[in-house]
Amino acid sequence: MKLKGFYSSLVAIAIPISLQSLLQNFVNMLDTVMIGRLGSVEIAAVGLGNQIFFVLTMILFGITSGGGVFIAQFWGKKDIGGIRKSFGLMTIIATIVAFVFTCLSLFIPYKMIGLYSPDPQVVQVGGDYLRIVCLSYIPTAISFSITLAFRSTERVKLPLVCTSVSLLTNAGANYLLIFTAGLGVKGAAIATIFSRVVELFILVIWSYTHRYEVCGKLHDLLGFDWSFVFKYIKIALPVIINETFWGVGTSVYNGIFAHAGTDSFTAYSITGTISQLTWVFCMGFGNGIGVLIGKRIGEKKFDEARAYALRSMWFMPLIGACVGILLLPLSKLLPFLFNVEPDIIKMATSILMILIFAYPFNSFCMDWIVGVCRAGGDTVFSAAAELIVLWGVAIPLGYVAAFVLHFSAPMIFLFLTSESLVKAVVGVIRILSGKWLHEVT
Secondary structure (H helix, E strand, C coil), X not given: CXXXXXXXXXXXHHHHHHHHHHHHHHHHHXXXXXXXXXXXXXXXXXXXXXXXXXXXXXXXXXXXXXXXXXXHHHHHHCCHHXXXXXXXXXXXXXXXXXXXXXXXXXXXXXXXXXXXXXXXXXXXXXXXXXXXXXXXXXXXXXXXXXXXXXXXXXXXXXXXXXXXXXXXXXXXXXXXXXXXXXXXXXXXXXXHHHHHHHHHHHXXXXXXXXXXXXXXXXXXXXXXXXXXXXXXXXXXXXXXXXXXXXXXXXXXXXXXXXXXXXXXXXXXXXXXXXXXXXXXXXXXXXXXXXXXXXXXXXXXXXXXXXXXXXHHHHHHHHHHHHHHHCHHHXXXXXXXXXXXCHHHHHHHHHHHHHHHHHHHHHHHHHHHHHHHHCXXXXXXXXXXXXXXXXXXXXXXXXXXXXXXXXXXXXXXXXHHCHHHHHHHHHHHHHHHHCCCCCCCC
């Protein structure tokens, strides 16, 4: 196969995914930036409130990524029935998980925020935000499943359009409710709910009226039997565990910064908000590689699948390096976007500078875990590798940096980035071994 075919196919899938992810992050960023005009307590409160949502999205990503392995390979076989039953099963599981998170956030919001921060002001404001915004979790879970299914069948344009509408809806509602109506963080939460519901409505109506492959009748979506459920769980469960504990681990990162001080967490929260705007391109290309490899495996073109994986080994770090450079001009905008003390801006800028050097390694880790191994059904190995490095290396080092050595926020972040270096070495060895490729359908 010619190189041109790989790159043109990858770009056609990855760019719409990247743009959609970028707009999704803009939706999340709007809350933080607009609330940022109110002060550092409000930034920290909304940031911690969104950590609950972040853990949920990691679990949802695990559920839908597991389903995506099946859908991409069924897509290669042109098995529409298999696509629909995979989509139906993952949507049911995602909705159940979102319901549990909604109940927890409704009934014990302040305890959940208190897991991250000892600051009573942050806990109060964050709990108020969480109790309202959690009503968006179930619509988000359903949209998550639909979007992933569309990506796996190379239908990448509709999610981009829907997220664009969601962004505009959230921006207008945020302005009206936060500032005009004076509702503050509660207004931001209401606007998020409204925008998520609008996004889901458009996704469902448009895709069904245009008869997308994923969209079937209820008996098609529920057409799975117990043997398929067990096969799905065998592949998806390691991914779900991986993303869940990775999400929890990343939340531990936030807990480390929050206990190091509200200023440290605010700087880290600002950094996360900015870096999400660039990281989406690495995510887009990583997911795109997964779709292409999964489809080739479904078509039984195993040599092409291996060739794609080898090419991604140098291509994804290059993407990461190019994208990381974008953080330089974005760092100059921090004083204009966030109404916080100069010391916090300085800390956030230092963290961004460290992140620039970590991006090539982070991008390759996205490639081999999400793009290559998951598409190849190698979910047990990738999950084990990621979680062992996260919980055995990064978190202990971060804890030592914050609570034993009492380092500043940038130095704590430097210790935490050790994770990506170790995982990159593991990824090179796994891809070269060829043991990641499995036909699961």
